[in-house]
């Protein structure tokens with residue numbers, strides 16, 4: 001049932017579904033795991049802050065009619081929001097790395 005592939009480090013034949021090579025212990029996903037968590041937390045934090053700030057700014061704009069002044073700030077926050085979303089997608093993709101993915 002499991003497809004087999006070569007380990008990216010020791011080249012032994014292992015199951016493609018495993019996160020870690022049973023022969024040499026090679027675990028490519030673990031290298032990005034800690035960084036991924038930090039970036040993930042930052043991305044979630046950025047998403048929350050920018051979403052809250054955008055909501056607050058739009059309320060202010062509605063009340064005071066200062067849409068023109070808030071425009072650049074809203075654009076910057078939107079940029080942050082998109083960046084955070086892209087970071088989350090990159091992390092999600094990085095999690096699927098297995099030892100056999102490294103073999104070209």
Ligand SMILES: [Zn+2]
Pocket residue numbers: 007008009010011012021022023024025026099
């Ligand atoms: Zn190996």
